[in-house]
Amino acid sequence: MYARTFIECAFVGGISIASRKEVAELAGVSEATVSRVLNNVGPLKEETKERVLAAALKLGYTPSSLAQSFARRRSGNLGVVMPYLPKARLFSTYYFSEILSGIGSKAREEGYDLLMLFRNAEELMDYNELFKMRKIDACIVLGAKEEPGELASLRRLKAEGHPFCLINQHFEGEAFHEVDADHVEGSWQAVRHLLDQGFTRIAFLNGPASYSNSRDRLTGYLRALEESNLPLDESLLFEGNFSRKSGTIAAKEMLPLLNEIDAIVTANDRMAIGLQQGLQELGIPRDRIPAMVGYDDSDAAELTTPALSSVRVPFYELGEIAVTKVLELLGCSLSETSSSSQVIQIKLPTELVIRASSKIMNPKEE
Numbered sequence: 422m423y424a425r426t427f428i429e430c431a432f433v434g435g436i437s438i439a440s441r442k443e444v445a446e447l448a449g450v451s452e453a454t455v456s457r458v459l460n461n462v463g464p465l466k467e468e469t470k471e472r473v474l475a476a477a478l479k480l481g482y483t484p485s486s487l488a489q490s491f492a493r494r495r496s497g498n499l500g501v502v503m504p505y506l507p508k509a510r511l512f513s514t515y516y517f518s519e520i521l522s523g524i525g526s527k528a529r530e531e532g533y534d535l536l537m538l539f540r541n542a543e544e545l546m547d548y549n550e551l552f553k554m555r556k557i558d559a560c561i562v563l564g565a566k567e568e569p570g571e572l573a574s575l576r577r578l579k580a581e582g583h584p585f586c587l588i589n590q591h592f593e594g595e596a597f598h599e600v601d602a603d604h605v606e607g608s609w610q611a612v613r614h615l616l617d618q619g620f621t622r623i624a625f626l627n628g629p630a631s632y633s634n635s636r637d638r639l640t641g642y643l644r645a646l647e648e649s650n651l652p653l654d655e656s657l658l659f660e661g662n663f664s665r666k667s668g669t670i671a672a673k674e675m676l677p678l679l680n681e682i683d684a685i686v687t688a689n690d691r692m693a694i695g696l697q698q699g700l701q702e703l704g705i706p707r708d709r710i711p712a713m714v715g716y717d718d719s720d721a722a723e724l725t726t727p728a729l730s731s732v733r734v735p736f737y738e739l740g741e742i743a744v745t746k747v748l749e750l751l752g753c754s755l756s757e758t759s760s761s762s763q764v765i766q767i768k769l770p771t772e773l774v775i776r777a778s779s780k781i782m783n784p785k786e787e
Contacts (some may be wrong), residue, residue, distance in 0.1 A: 439480035441752075449477035451745070452752035457497075457532045465532040498536040499528050499744065500557035502546070504564035505539035515690070516663075516718035516736060517563070520588060523740025524561060531748055533558075545570040548578040550587065559747045560585040566631040567592060584750035586743045586765065591633040591710055598750065598765040600743045604634045607642025607771035608730040611686045611714040614730070614773055616649050618780070620683035620712055624657040626671050626696060626697040638688050638716070656681065661692045668695020669702070682711050684779070690715035690722050692733055697725060697778075713778045727777035735769050742767060 440493040445452045451475060458465060458473040476482075501524060502515065528535055536557055540546045551557050561580075565571055567588055575597060578585055585597045613624055625642050628635040646653060659674055661667030668691065675682065675696075679760035693715035700710050706725070715722055746765050 438734060439477075439482040439668075441482065443475065443480055444476045444482045447480060449470040451531065451748055453748040454531055456752070469532075471580060496558055497532070497534055498557045499533040499747070500525075500536045500538050500560040502538045502540055502548070502560060502562045502564075505541050515717055515721070519736035520563060520740040523742075524744055525735035525740075527741040527744035531744065533744075533748075540564075546574060548574055549581050549583065552581070553584045553591055558584070559751045561743050561747055561769075562587050563589070565590040565592075566629075567633065572777050584747050584753075586747040586750070588739050588743050589634055591637075593633075593765075596764045597707065600739050600746065600765070600767045600769075601634070602734045602769045602771050603733075604637035604771070605641040605644070607646045607716065607734065607773070608638035608686065610771065611643075611716070611730075612642050612645035612775040613648075614779060615684040615686070615712060615714065616645060616651075616773065617750065618712070621651060622654075622657065622681055622683040624659065624675060624682045624685045624711070626659045626661055626668065626685060626687040626692055628661060628663050628692075630660075635688060642686065661688070661695075663689050663691060665691045665695035665698075668692035668697075668700030670695075672696050672699025672703060676700075676705075679711070680707065683688075684712035686713075686714050686716075688716050690717045690719040690729060693726055693729055693731075694721060697729075710778065714773075718772075718774050722774075723778070725778070730776045730779035733772040733774050735771075738769060742769075754760055 440457050441452050448455065450469060454465070454469065455473050455477075458470050461479065486589075501521070534782075538546075538551065547562060548562075551560065561574070562585060562644065564576070567590075572595070575585075575592070576595070579595075579597060586600060588600050589598055589602065591601055610702045611759075612623060623646075625639070627639055627642075630639075632634060643653060656678065659671045661671055668687070671692065674694070675685075681698075683697065685693075687696060693713055697710060697713065700706060713729065715729045715731040716734070717736075718731040722729040722731045734766060746767070750765070764775055
């Protein structure tokens with residue numbers, strides 16, 4: 422364990438020398454940044470270097486030779502694991518582009534480079550090997566699924582004590598570090614908004630159940646129905662894969678039931694847009710498409726006709742927070758006086774943004 426090889430503070434002649442944590446607090450930076458400045462690891466702003474060096478000098482902080490030796494063996498890379506999806510333009514999707522922008526901005530601020538790592542859905546990824554080969558110092562995982570192989574690999578990563586953090590995925594009963602949004606509340610907000618307008622036959626186009634955010638959205642949908650004393654009609658539940666194409670496919674599946682559907686909630690904007698386009702291609706006039714709410718509040722939501730109501734998710738902030746927390750974990754793993762036992766589980770709020778698409782008159786009332 423790294424905690425056994427890094428000496429955070431020393432005692433000379435009975436006098437305690439300041440710790441790296443104290444230097445970080447005085448300089449207004451993270452402990453990881455203090456370590457990088459003192460060991461000249463990675464690109465750093467001159468202003469940051471000067472603040473850290475001034476704080477270290479004022480406090481009389483002297484890192485041990487063992488700590489310096491260890492720090493120089495670090496890569497200066499922050500690993501970001503993403504799913505590899507053939508023919509999918511991941512970097513153009515709002516979800517990934519916003520999260521990666523947040524990660525990249527914060528990593529650069531902290532003096533880290535990003536190492537993009539793509540996980541093949543058909544193969545088990547050995548996260549531990551990335552650390553053993555010293556390719557990365559810490560790791561952020563995007564697009565994790567609740568599958569046996571993935572879970573086993575993450576458990577090994579946790580057991581080895583490597584600093585890592587999941588974004589937008591929760592594994593029930595596991596002590597993984599996670600940064601997420603409140604998708605139960607977000608989905609509830611969307612359905613509640615439609616119910617408040619008198620819509621009662623609300624279809625739900627969700628993502629795969631292997632993602633915790635899909636299960637959370639379903640929970641929010643069911644909660645809203647239950648609060649209104651409405652029974653669940655499973656014929657109104659549909660599943661896509663978050664792609665626009667899966668939305669157009671869902672349009673064909675919904676078509677036979679369209680006269681019975683008042684409104685539709687989708688698990689992301691891409692599927693909502695695909696659904697809108699698919700229904701129009703099937704001959705449904707724009708003004709006869711049911712009221713609709715998307716999810717994510719992507720840039721494209723405002724460009725549709727009518728403009729798409731959507732649940733705003735703070736993806737950029739999720740990326741920033743994940744970097745901050747995973748570097749704190751890195752500092753803990755290198756520090757004997759810091760505790761890494763506390764599990765990080767952060768959940769940010771969502772916000773419903775109402776536009777024209779969810780305020781279409783119910784055809785039955787015209």
